[in-house]
Amino acid sequence: MLEAALEILSVLGxxxxxxxxxxxxxxxxxxxxxxxxxxxxxxxNGVDWEFRDDAVTSVWVRSGKTSxxxxxxxxxxxxxxxxxxxxxxxxxxPAIEYRSGAFxxxxxxxxxxxxxxxxxxxxxxxxxxxxxxxxxxVRGRFLHDVDLEERRKVAVIGTKVRQSLFGDDDPLGxxxxxxxxxxxxxxxxxxxxxxxxxxxxxxxxxxxxxxxNSPERIHSxxxxxxxxxxEESRLASESIRLLLARRHDVAPEDRRxxxxxxxxxxxxxxxxxxxxxHVFVWIVALGTLLAGVVGVGNIMLVAVAERTKEIGIRKAxxxxxxxxxxxxxxxxxxxxxxxxxxxxxxxxxxxEAIANAAxxxxxxxxxxxxxxxxxxxxxxxxxxxxxxxxxxxxRAARVDPIVALREGD
Amino acid sequence: MSPSPGAVVRLEAVSKTYxxxxxALAVLKNVDxxxxxxxMVAIMGSSGSGKSTLLNILGILDRYDSGAYYLxxxxxxxxxxxxxxxxxxxxxGFVFQAFNLLAFKTALENVALPLYYRGVxxxxxxxxxxxxxxxxxxxxxxxxxxxxxxxxxxxxxAVARALVTQPELLLAxxxxxxxxxxxxxxxxxxxxELNAAGLTVLIVTHEHxxxxxxxxxxxxxxxxxxxxxxxxxxxxxxxxxxxxPPC
Numbered sequence: 001m002l003e004a005a006l007e008i009l010s011v012l013g014x015x016x017x018x019x020x021x022x023x024x025x026x027x028x029x030x031x032x033x034x035x036x037x038x039x040x041x042x043x044x045n046g047v048d049w050e051f052r053d054d055a056v057t058s059v060w061v062r063s064g065k066t067s068x069x070x071x072x073x074x075x076x077x078x079x080x081x082x083x084x085x086x087x088x089x090x091x092x093x094p095a096i097e098y099r100s101g102a103f104x105x106x107x108x109x110x111x112x113x114x115x116x117x118x119x120x121x122x123x124x125x126x127x128x129x130x131x132x133x134x135x136x137x138v139r140g141r142f143l144h145d146v147d148l149e150e151r152r153k154v155a156v157i158g159t160k161v162r163q164s165l166f167g168d169d170d171p172l173g174x175x176x177x178x179x180x181x182x183x184x185x186x187x188x189x190x191x192x193x194x195x196x197x198x199x200x201x202x203x204x205x206x207x208x209x210x211x212x213n214s215p216e217r218i219h220s221x222x223x224x225x226x227x228x229x230x231e232e233s234r235l236a237s238e239s240i241r242l243l244l245a246r247r248h249d250v251a252p253e254d255r256r257x258x259x260x261x262x263x264x265x266x267x268x269x270x271x272x273x274x275x276x277x278h279v280f281v282w283i284v285a286l287g288t289l290l291a292g293v294v295g296v297g298n299i300m301l302v303a304v305a306e307r308t309k310e311i312g313i314r315k316a317x318x319x320x321x322x323x324x325x326x327x328x329x330x331x332x333x334x335x336x337x338x339x340x341x342x343x344x345x346x347x348x349x350x351x352e353a354i355a356n357a358a359x360x361x362x363x364x365x366x367x368x369x370x371x372x373x374x375x376x377x378x379x380x381x382x383x384x385x386x387x388x389x390x391x392x393x394x395r396a397a398r399v400d401p402i403v404a405l406r407e408g409d
Numbered sequence: 410m411s412p413s414p415g416a417v418v419r420l421e422a423v424s425k426t427y428x429x430x431x432x433a434l435a436v437l438k439n440v441d442x443x444x445x446x447x448x449m450v451a452i453m454g455s456s457g458s459g460k461s462t463l464l465n466i467l468g469i470l471d472r473y474d475s476g477a478y479y480l481x482x483x484x485x486x487x488x489x490x491x492x493x494x495x496x497x498x499x500x501x502g503f504v505f506q507a508f509n510l511l512a513f514k515t516a517l518e519n520v521a522l523p524l525y526y527r528g529v530x531x532x533x534x535x536x537x538x539x540x541x542x543x544x545x546x547x548x549x550x551x552x553x554x555x556x557x558x559x560x561x562x563x564x565x566x567a568v569a570r571a572l573v574t575q576p577e578l579l580l581a582x583x584x585x586x587x588x589x590x591x592x593x594x595x596x597x598x599x600x601x602e603l604n605a606a607g608l609t610v611l612i613v614t615h616e617h618x619x620x621x622x623x624x625x626x627x628x629x630x631x632x633x634x635x636x637x638x639x640x641x642x643x644x645x646x647x648x649x650x651x652x653x654p655p656c
Contacts, residue, residue: 007525010514313509316470317523317570318498321490397490402465405509405582 008330019335022299026336026381027343029292033285033377034347034369038354040274040281042367047270049365051263054193057097057225058132059237060261061244070251079248079257081218086126089221092243095236097226098128101218103208105179111201112177113165120161121200122178124208132222133191140172140187147186147204154207155183158198162188178203179211225264233264289381293336297388300332304392311396312404321397328396332389333382340381344374416479417577417609418444418467423476425462436462437473438632444578449600449610451620454629460613461582463629467611468580469497481577498527502571506583508563510555516542516566517551523574541569545599561592568599572608579603581612585619597622 012019063079086101103124111120129135130142138159147154155176162171171185183203191197209215221244225236241260242252250257304311311324348369355367420442426435436459444450454460465471466478469485470493478485480500488496503509510519520538529537542548545565555563564584571579581600585593597619604610612623620626628635 006531010518309509310511313511314522314526315494316468316497316503316509318494318526318574320494320526323494323526401470402461405505405507 005330005334008327008334011327012331012334018299018303022296022335023339023342025295026292026385027339027346029288030340030343030374030378030381031347031350032288034344034374035350036281036285037373038347038351038367038369039364040278041370042354042364043274043277045366045368046364047267047274050270051267054263055098055132055134055224056264056267057228057233058263059223059225059233059240060263061221061223061240062259062261063220064256064259066250066254067256068251068254070254071249073249077257079250081221081244082216083218084216085244085247086218086221088247089223089240089243093223093236093239095225095227095232096223096240098131098224100126100129100132100222101205102129102220102222103205103212103217104219105208105211111161111165113171113174116165118161118164120158122208123200123202124205125202126205128224129202129222130189132224133193133197135189135191138188138190139170140185142187142189143202143204148206151206151210152204153181153183154186154204156187156189156202157185158200159188159190160195160198161201176201181211228264230264230268233262237262237265285377289377289384293381293384293388296332296336296385297391300328300389300392301395303331304328304396307396308399308404311399312401315399315401316405324397324399325390325393328393329386329389332385332393336385336388337378337382340378340385344378348374415445416443417446417448417481418442418611419477419479420466421477421479423466423473423478425459425466425471425473436632437466439476440632440634442627442634444609444611446577446609447604447607448625449604449623450612451623451626452611452613452629453615453617453620453626455615457631458629459632460629464580464582464613467578468501468503469493494526498523498574500577502574502576502579504564504567504571504579504581504584506586508555508560508567508587510563510566510570512555515552515554516547516558516569519555519566520570520573523570527574537573538569541573542566544572545569559592560588561595564588564592564596565599568596568603572603577609579608579610581610581614583614584612585614585616593619 061081063081066073066075066077066079069075081101083101086099090096090099101124105122105124110117111122123129125143126148127143127145130137135142140156142156143154146152155178157165157171157176165171165176166174171188174185175182176185177183178201205218206215209217221240223240225233227233227236237260241255241258244250244258245252245254248257311319314324315321348371351367351369420440422439422441423437424435424439425437426433428434440459440463442463452460452463462471466473467480469480469488472487480496483496483500485496510516511522514522517535517538520541521534524534524537539548539551542551545568547562547565547569550558550562550566555566558566564587568579579600584600585596588596593616600610600612601622610623612619614620
């Protein structure tokens with residue numbers, strides 16, 4: 001085996017240019033495969049990242065102005081959600097798992113703890129908001145129903161808020177001042193949604209409403225659905241919309257007055273698009289690979305034609321047809337295996353480099369090569385290399401030594 | 410009928426016909442030939458006389474249609490490719506007009522190659538190859554590539570390669586065709602020397618001065634062996650070794 005390998009190496013060494021060109025075409029194929037798969041993976045991660053913030057099944061409902069006349073009322077009227085809408089949705093739409101209203105304290109607030117102060121978003125929410133935002137509690141607790149009932153002045157703060165107001169100190173039980181009112185910190189949360197999500201302060205929605213003297217008002221409603229089937233999710237968000245339309249005398253087809261954003265729908269749409277991109281990537285990658293294999297076969301064919309004499313000599317001094325076939329096939333396999341591996345390493349390194357450079361692109365994140373897939377690809381390549389070598393090899397084994405040797409030097 | 414142990418080559422009524430489409434061309438017609446161990450025989454004939462075909466059959470590179478060919482007492486007939494290759498490697502050494510060395514290998518590697526196909530280990534190969542290079546007087550050139558050698562040196566390397574497997578029969582196909590007269594004679598000296606040491610040598614040539622250095626000359630014409638040539642003994646049974654001095 002070693003002997004055969006050395007014999008092959010001496011032959012490959014002689015035809016350096018041809019060997020290098022063949023190797024390059026194969027290496028390029030595997031390199032592109034690794035790169036494309038890495039990019040495909042990056043796109044997939046990118047989509048997941050875009051949706052990392054909130055529950056995938058969340059549905060956001062915002063109110064706007066009516067655009068159509070309905071029930072004797074003209075267009076241009078502001079729709080305002082109330083606490084009753086929140087209750088009604090929970091009652092009448094069984095597909096809802098968690099729900100919350102949101103009451104925005106518009107603008108960023110100067111929030112103070114002792115002599116530290118900074119500006120943060122403050123939101124009045126229901127306890128279910130935690131599930132919508134996928135907030136993870138680091139310390140303490142999220143808001144309770146009791147907080148809302150008693151309109152307690154308690155606050156749950158993001159990790160960034162804690163850092164700028166308290167440093168590394170435990171914020172629980174401490175007071176922060178929002179619009180001149182002291183709130184007791186009862187919890188600290190972490191959110192994968194990124195920096196902006198961590199600069200928020202949640203307070204009981206009832207307290208926030210009281211602060212603004214509009215006890216019934218809700219700015220928007222958010223829900224999560226118990227089922228992540230796209231069709232059911234569409235039906236559920238539609239029934240929420242129709243329910244709200246009915247309650248506010250809005251024409252059923254007026255989509256400007258009540259705006260529904262179904263996260264799942266967006267998610268599925270994007271994943272479908274990326275599913276196709278995935279298929280496309282594979283087609284291109286396999287095409288590149290195939291081109292590499294055809295290249296190897298082609299070059300081996302030329303090599304055999306050019307080496308008729310050499311093969312004739314080998315046969316005359318006792319090479320069996322099998323050893324000739326073995327030699328040519330092994331050459332093809334060796335070229336494809338070594339260069340395929342080199343291409344694989346280069347591709348993986350480049351993908352890693354891109355991942356490490358942390359380039360910020362929309363919908364692109366953490367490209368990675370599934371090594372298992374690339375190994376399989378390399379294996380396929382080696383098998384293809386063997387097949388690519390086999391045809392020329394069988395041809396070589398049929399070389400008539402005397403004819404080959406009678407040809408001039 | 411078993412061939413006598415002394416005959417290295419024994420052809421009995423060997424015929425070979427090439428067919429291309431409907432036309433059949435008989436290139437060898439009932440050829441009988443006997444070459445004793447230790448003989449040096451020249452085969453002469455014009456092109457188309459069938460001498461290439463005869464050489465191919467003797468070298469187990471081609472098959473024949475009818476008759477029998479015994480090489481060192483073994484019947485060579487209808488061998489598979491693999492067996493043919495093994496016999497070739499074991500019993501026959503080739504020397505060609507165009508030398509046919511592998512250009513990318515050194516003299517030593519060229520000589521060692523037949524042993525590679527016999528499955529001899531690298532170290533033993535190198536040792537044997539060096540020994541045979543020394544025999545042809547080229548041990549100092551072992552690590553040169555063919556391009557760095559003169560024509561005569563190349564042919565000597567080819568001879569060393571043919572001998573390294575210790576064959577029963579050395580087949581030389583126009584071995585001096587690419588050499589000048591001086592070098593040709595030197596090569597023939599080498600053949601004679603090897604022959605004197607017991608090697609059976611068969612030379613195909615069209616050069617009379619080369620052929621005349623053999624013990625006897627076999628002439629081929631139109632696929633038949635011509636009889637009655639003055640340098641050929643009656644019945645083709647010369648006394649072994651040295652019965653007919655070349656000059």
